[in-house]
Amino acid sequence: MxxxxxxxxxxxxxxxxxxxxxxxxxxxxxxxxxxxxxxxxxxxxxxxxxxxxxxxxTWKAQGGIASVLDKADTFELHIADTINTGCGMSDEGVVSFVVRQGPELIEQLLSWGTEFDLIDGRIATTLEGGHSLPRIAHAHGDETGRIIAEALIRKVRQNSNIRxxxxxxxxxxxxxxxxxxxxxxxxxxxxxxxxxxxxxxxxxxxxxxxxxxxxxxxxxxxxxxxxxxxxxxxAGAILQDMEFMQFHPTTLYIAGASRP
Ligand SMILES: Cc1cc2nc3c(=O)[nH]c(=O)nc-3n(C[C@H](O)[C@H](O)[C@H](O)COP(=O)(O)OP(=O)(O)OC[C@H]3O[C@@H](n4cnc5c(N)ncnc54)[C@H](O)[C@@H]3O)c2cc1C
Structure with missing residues (x-):
């Protein structure tokens, strides 16, 4: 920082x-x-x-956040899954940095009031594409984005240094x-x-x-x-990776209806 x-x-x-x-x-x-x-x-x-x-x-995000939250899981496995799914195009330093910070930052979101779904007092995880173990933390089912955003907005509103x-x-x-x-x-x-x-x-x-x-x-x-x-x-900045655009896959085409 x-x-x-x-x-x-x-x-x-x-x-x-x-x-x-x-x-x-x-x-x-x-x-x-x-x-x-x-x-x-x-x-x-x-x-x-x-x-x-x-x-x-963020408000619309659904499925959740991937992180090493289970005892059977390791950072090395999550890094390997991510690099494998990235088909050789991932920046390994960034992948490692993000993966290793995951559990701590999810705990922080929890302590700031994000109501992650729990099982026996521990964060419940699901299995999603590309992952070899269940590691997706979610909140209120598929309302993860809204629940995280609400917690962060509360935190920001309480801070007198932020306008x-x-x-x-x-x-x-x-x-x-x-x-x-x-x-x-x-x-x-x-x-x-x-x-x-x-x-x-x-x-x-x-x-x-x-x-x-x-x-x-x-x-x-x-x-x-x-x-x-x-x-x-x-402003003269150099842009990078502009060819990568995520299309969220859980959507259905019905003429006249909104995509989600
Ligand atoms: C349907 C859906 C489901 C998703 N599910 C998941 C999921 O399960 N897991 C996951 O990890 N990701 C998911 N994503 C992706 C995730 O939501 C985004 O990657 C993430 O929220 C991006 O956060 P952000 O803060 O970068 O941008 P955003 O959340 O889009 O925030 C952008 C902000 O910039 C502001 N802004 C934009 N232009 C201007 C301007 N000119 N002036 C002032 N302000 C401006 C906007 O008002 C907004 O406040 C999903 C996305 C969608 C659409």
């Missing part, structure tokens, strides 16, 4: 079209909410999202002469006449999710239009 730069300004004292934050998080899915909680241990945080907190891919701005449409990243990101320009639907708003930030975290809405058929919500990817590209 890097040390955050700080703005020596009380963000609550600013009432014009400009806000200041030590850390600005764009997006309020699992990535943005979790990043905001971590950053708020070190500095003040503003988190913005394009619609309400409840409108995200949440819903219905804030981030348009572009602002960069300085040194090509550093110094904030965003966006559009706050709550302001009279929907005026543009600048949020200056010493650190900006992009957590705007995917781009499923680019396709005619998708289970993604309407906020998933790849805005963060486009913003980063326009």
């Amino acid at each position: 890097p040390e955050f730069r700080r703005y020596l300004v009380n963000i609550d004292s600013i009432s014009t079209h400009q806000l200041f934050a030590d850390c600005l998080v764009i997006g309020a899915g699992i990535a943005g909410l979790r990043a905001a909680i971590e950053a708020a241990e070190r500095c003040n945080v503003i988190i913005v999202c394009k619609d309400t907190l409840e409108n995200s891919n 949440i701005i819903e219905n804030f449409y981030s348009i572009d990243l602002l960069t300085n002469d040194g090509n550093e990101c110094v904030g965003i320009i966006g559009y706050d639907k709550h302001r009279p006449h929907g005026a543009d708003q600048i949020i200056w930030a010493a650190n900006t975290i992009l957590a705007t999710g995917g781009a499923g809405q680019l396709y005619r058929e998708t289970t993604n919500p309407e906020v998933a239009t790849g805005d963060g990817i486009a913003m980063a590209y326009r």
Whole structure:
């Protein structure tokens, strides 16, 4: 975790079209909410999202999270399953890093109020494709995403270092002469006449999710239009792995009906 730069300004004292934050998080899915909680241990945080907190891919996620939770299971086996399923294209360092952190982070979500389904007081696991052992933790059956999001949103709302701005449409990243990101320009639907708003930030975290809405058929919500990817590209960032797009498989085509 890097040390955050700080703005020596009380963000609550600013009432014009400009806000200041030590850390600005764009997006309020699992990535943005979790990043905001971590950053708020070190500095003040503003988190913005394009619609309400409840409108995200995270809210819609169903089956659960894979992790080594069973005594019969090992990190090595989970890593091997993941690399095997990745058909040789996985970054082994990333796979190992993510797999090894899984159990601890699931325990943390549990301690923050995520109601994972339990059996005999232990987290219940199911078997899903690509896994050689049951290791999928789930909550309220197939409502895992909503239950995790609700716990994270409660946690964020309790944190006085975090200010949440819903219905804030981030348009572009602002960069300085040194090509550093110094904030965003966006559009706050709550302001009279929907005026543009600048949020200056010493650190900006992009957590705007995917781009499923680019396709005619998708289970993604309407906020998933790849805005963060486009913003980063326009600001000069190098994009990677753009060819990988997940289509959630538990959907059915019925003409006229929504996909899920
Ligand atoms: C039907 C379905 C089932 C799934 N099931 C599972 C599962 O069982 N297990 C699993 O691991 N994964 C599952 N997934 C995938 C999982 O939901 C996503 O990978 C994950 O939620 C992505 O989280 P995120 O925080 O990156 O993005 P999101 O949750 O999509 O959050 C993106 C956030 O960015 C905000 N945003 C976007 N653009 C802007 C903008 N211009 N300005 C301001 N804010 C913006 C949005 O408002 C939103 O708050 C499923 C997905 C779907 C659709």
